[in-house]
Amino acid sequence: MMDAPVGPASPLSDSEVTTLLERTSRTFALAIPLLEQPLRREVGLAYLLLRVADTLEDAATWTREQRRTALTEMEVLIEGGAGPGASELAHRWLALCPSEDAGYLQLLEHTPQLLASLEALRPEAGAILRQFVLRTVRGMREVLARATEQGLLTLGSLEELRAYCYVVAGLVGELLTELFLLDERLTTSAPRLRALAPLFGEALQLVNVLKDATQDREQGRSLLPESVRLEDVHALAASDIVEAARYVRVLHSAGASRGVLAFTSLPLQLAHSSLELLSRKGPGAKVSRSEVASQMEALQEALQRGVLPDDVNRLAQDR
Structure with missing residues (x-):
């Protein structure tokens, strides 16, 4: 200690x-x-x-x-x-x-x-x-x-869930973006990055809410509204993950450092993998350590070649 x-x-x-x-x-x-x-x-x-x-x-x-x-x-x-x-x-x-x-x-x-x-x-x-x-x-x-x-906190609608996610994660996306924008190379992309920043944070938080639903209930939080279908929360998280991938692609196009691209890509990749797993197995499902290690290795290999990982590019092109 x-x-x-x-x-x-x-x-x-x-x-x-x-x-x-x-x-x-x-x-x-x-x-x-x-x-x-x-x-x-x-x-x-x-x-x-x-x-x-x-x-x-x-x-x-x-x-x-x-x-x-x-x-x-x-x-x-x-x-x-x-x-x-x-x-x-x-x-x-x-x-x-x-x-x-x-x-x-x-x-x-x-x-x-x-x-x-x-x-x-x-x-x-x-x-x-x-x-x-x-x-x-x-x-x-x-x-x-x-x-x-x-x-005891209970959220009653999808709008309340999104408002909660903005406080605990959307603001984090905005905080990170303002730190990234201290790099003058990114200045011309500032409007697009600022627009996507809250969705980057919301994507990661929604996946966490889905993953931790059982534990949250045990600790006195009911963040998944009973009036909202679970499929709708999954759909919102999937949509946000696409926008998060576009956020990373904007960073890449603007010339962000390799460290910033790695830092933003890894949580996005893990959130996407987690959401797919949760869709199949339900709350509590977690990506294995071997899968995390594999994604980190693929990420570094892609960035070393000056490109984004294939799964990030595919997500950014969805719809």
């Missing part, structure tokens, strides 16, 4: 960021290392900050108001930066045990270091992270306002 922060918070080292990613993530722990620096660190910190927010929002043993209060406290921290209050709040959250996941608890413990790391980023990237993390935290608090007093 990493040592807990002692004294004034200092930025996390790159190896500490990697360790926290490995303990709190699945797909992104594989995808983020594909990026070049400084994007690798910036995207890694963005993920970890959003995972802190997710942990507070999903705290199964907390009431609705406890979760909303913690998100308000996180908002104040993001606005104010690292300071003695960050350590105090982190210890208060931990004392209430918001999760049984050791990795998530360790991440909360390092909240002061995360904030110090945020302050140490290049200014333009730090401003992007603050903007979108704050929007996500505020959106999560609004979503929780519709939960029961015990914190």
Whole structure:
């Protein structure tokens, strides 16, 4: 285990960021290392900050108001930066045990270091992270306002599901896009990338909702509306995956770095494979490790030749 922060918070080292990613993530722990620096660190910190927010929002043993209060406290921290209050709040959250996941608890413990790391980023990237993390935290608090007093969240329509996906994933797509657009080569493609960014995030989130439906119900969330046919959610996810592939193709055409193309292609490929598997086997089905390894190898081989993987190209040309 990493040592807990002692004294004034200092930025996390790159190896500490990697360790926290490995303990709190699945797909992104594989995808983020594909990026070049400084994007690798910036995207890694963005993920970890959003995972802190997710942990507070999903705290199964907390009431609705406890979760909303913690998100308000996180908002104040993001606005104010690292300071003695960050350590105090982190210890208060931990004392209430918001999760049984050791990795998530360790991440909360390092909240002061995360904030110090945020302050140490290049200014333009730090401003992007603050903007979108704050929007996500505020959106999560609004979503929780519709939960029961015990914190049970039920979505009642496809529109509510899409609104939820925008808060927890569409905004992430927009955050990533603004970081990518710090590369001046992509400037002329900015309007198209910004238009597709929320759908890129929605595609990945819808697949996660379908995959985690059973676990979500056990934890007090009913994100798949009972009034909506499962086939319609699958169809929306499939449509979004096509738009996500077009997003990657725009990046490729605009001259995005190999790291950015690898980072965006891998989650897309895994989401597509997962959706096909879920269609056949139902909630809980997961892509095997051997299939993940095979897709990563094919991805790197294609990018080495200067092209996108065949399955990404096929998806981008659908319809």
